[in-house]
Amino acid sequence: MADKKAQLIVEGHGTIDLPVYSGTVGPDVVDVRGLTPEGLFTYDPGFVSTAACESKITYIDGDKGILLHRGYPIDQLANQSDYLETCFLLLYGELPDKKEKEKFSNTIRNHTMLHEQLSHFFNGFRRDAHPMAVMCGVVGALSAFYHDSLDIGNERHREVAAYRLIAKMPTIAAMVYKYSIGQPFMAPRNELSYAGNFLQMMFATPCEEYQVNPILEKAMDRIFLLHADHEQNASTSTVRLAGSSGANPFACLAAGIAALWGPAHGGANEAVLNMLEEIGDEDKIDEFVARAKDKDDPFRLMGFGHRVYKNFDPRAKVMKQTCDEVLGELGVDDPLLRIATRLEQIALEDPYFVERKLYPNVDFYSGIILKAIGIPTEMFTVIFATGRTPGWIAHWHEMISGPYRIGRPRQLYTGHTQRDYVPLDKR
Numbered sequence: 001m002a003d004k005k006a007q008l009i010v011e012g013h014g015t016i017d018l019p020v021y022s023g024t025v026g027p028d029v030v031d032v033r034g035l036t037p038e039g040l041f042t043y044d045p046g047f048v049s050t051a052a053c054e055s056k057i058t059y060i061d062g063d064k065g066i067l068l069h070r071g072y073p074i075d076q077l078a079n080q081s082d083y084l085e086t087c088f089l090l091l092y093g094e095l096p097d098k099k100e101k102e103k104f105s106n107t108i109r110n111h112t113m114l115h116e117q118l119s120h121f122f123n124g125f126r127r128d129a130h131p132m133a134v135m136c137g138v139v140g141a142l143s144a145f146y147h148d149s150l151d152i153g154n155e156r157h158r159e160v161a162a163y164r165l166i167a168k169m170p171t172i173a174a175m176v177y178k179y180s181i182g183q184p185f186m187a188p189r190n191e192l193s194y195a196g197n198f199l200q201m202m203f204a205t206p207c208e209e210y211q212v213n214p215i216l217e218k219a220m221d222r223i224f225l226l227h228a229d230h231e232q233n234a235s236t237s238t239v240r241l242a243g244s245s246g247a248n249p250f251a252c253l254a255a256g257i258a259a260l261w262g263p264a265h266g267g268a269n270e271a272v273l274n275m276l277e278e279i280g281d282e283d284k285i286d287e288f289v290a291r292a293k294d295k296d297d298p299f300r301l302m303g304f305g306h307r308v309y310k311n312f313d314p315r316a317k318v319m320k321q322t323c324d325e326v327l328g329e330l331g332v333d334d335p336l337l338r339i340a341t342r343l344e345q346i347a348l349e350d351p352y353f354v355e356r357k358l359y360p361n362v363d364f365y366s367g368i369i370l371k372a373i374g375i376p377t378e379m380f381t382v383i384f385a386t387g388r389t390p391g392w393i394a395h396w397h398e399m400i401s402g403p404y405r406i407g408r409p410r411q412l413y414t415g416h417t418q419r420d421y422v423p424l425d426k427r
Contacts, residue, residue, distance in 0.1 A: 006030050013038050025059055041410040052407070053240060057090060057394050058231045065311035069229060070094070078318040083224040084108060084194050087166055087390040090229055091397065105194075111167035112188035112197065114175075115145040122179045131176045131382045132261040138172050139165075140254035150248045152400050161249045162393045169386045170194065174201030177379055195221035198386075203374065215329040216373055219322045223366050226315040227384055229391025230308075235259040235266065239392045240399050241407040249396055256392045257385050266381040269367035272303040273377045276336040285342050293352055303364030304347050305357065312359045319365035320344075326369050340368050 004020035016038055019031045029051050032042050044050045059068045067074040070089050077086050081095075088096045088104050096104060121141055125134050142164070143150060149160040175185050178201075186201045196212040199220055204210030230236070238259040242252040260266035279288050291299040306313050327337065344360050347353045370380055 004028065008035075010038075010040065013040065016040075026061070041412075043412050047237070047409075052232065052237065053399065055232070055395065055398060056093065057398060058229045058391070060231050060308055062306070062308040063310050065309055065314050067230070067314045074226065074314050075318055078222055078225055078315070081225070082194075083221045083228070083387075086225050086228050090390045090394040091162060107163050108167045108194065109190045111163050112171050112190070114168055114171055118142075118145060119175070119185060122175060125179070127180060127182065129180075131173075131180060131379050132257065132266075132385070134176045134179065135172060135382050135385060136254050136257045136261070138176070139169075139257055140251055142168070143248045143250035146250070152243075152246065152248060155401075158249070158397055158400065162390075162397065165249065165253060165393055166389055169389045170198040171201060173379075173382045173386045174198060176382055177202055177376075180378075193217060193221070195224060199373075213329070215325055219326045219369055219373070222318060222322050223369065223383065224387035226319060226362055226366070227387030229388070229394065232395075233265065234262070235388065236392060236395050239396050243396045243399055244404055244407040246406075249393065252396055253389065253392055256388075260385055260388065261381060266384045268302065268361075268363035269370070269384070270377050270380045272340075272364050272367035273336070273371060273380070275302040276339050279339055280335075282335070282339055282342060285339060285346070289343075289346055289350070301343065301347075301358075303361055303367065304353065304359065306361045309361070311357060313361040315362040316360055316365055319362050319369070320360070323365045323369050326372050330372055332372050334371070337368060337372060340364070 003022045006018045006020050008016045008018055010016065016034060018034055021029045021031060023029070035041060042050070057070065059071075060066065069077060069086065070093055072089065072095075077089075081089075084105050085096060085101055087108075088101065118138065118141065121138060122134065125137070146161070146164060149157045149164065151157040171188055178185050184206060186204045186206075188197050189200060190197075192200060192212060196217045199212055199216060200210045232240075235256040239252045239256040242255040243249070247255075263271060279285060288299065289301070291297045292301040344364070347358060347360050353359070366383075367377075367380060370383060371377070375383065
């Protein structure tokens, strides 16, 4: 039932009544479906003013710097919860009790291994392939190995597919890295935590025992948690659109990974490191900051400000704390990290950045943390995809669980009108 009513007056069509709905929080939404019978469409490039779905999962208020997962503020989850508990929250809508959390964690732990034939699948890729290319292919191939969870109309099948994807994504990510450097794959160890297991699969070798550093383990868990979901972004919308066709969840997530691969989306933390390398020397920082302030200079400081958040990115506050902990623990003396530290100070103190609210965002800090841990730049987006997996699945499951229609955006056509074919010998 509509809460309000809007009236649109269009020349040649008269007055059209459109229902207006109010969510629990956020702006009102005008339901424009009544325009189609009138032969009208809305025009909204990038869908920046269009709600393509109704959702109960995540809410963002960019002006106030608010990010809520199922109503819980992101900073509370990051400081008091952990990644797997947040996964449960996104999937089921409520925080688990002790028994539910233990059961969920054990289930994920027992699904971490990949089908052995999948390890041979990697041999079809070049060693120097971009990790996202390999990940996209391997995740899509999961549907060829796990036929027993492909009935999207079956609630249990959807649940099993969700468990498999959350559990196997870190295994795939680590295998992608190991393959690229020519090291043997490391099997998951079920006694470790989700983040600890990922670190050992990334950095352990058969030659010696690997000890998980608890500071790095906590940092990795937070990076996964802070990327777990972010409402209707490009990759999540892609997962929903692919899912609206009835595609299986493995194929839908492969589509999401492909969308995330774009430098304007998941490549932001990678762009931060590329920017630091471009600056190259602490003595050049002032020069590059001046270039960033010059509107006629194409150079941009990456990792500052956010398209959605017009205030401080709420995830960045927690990530900054984690960044300080990691750098303090490792004591690394890296020239790029010294540049990053100086840029952070400038962004938080320089009136130009403060007045424009160009604060360091989550990508800025996560890029620094991942570099300090020893994860190469080209793996950053793979880490992002691993963390975002429960959000993608939650949105896919939410859509599939209720009535839905295949996505079919319309267009403003500006091409030729109908014209007759001219035979080749007369052109």
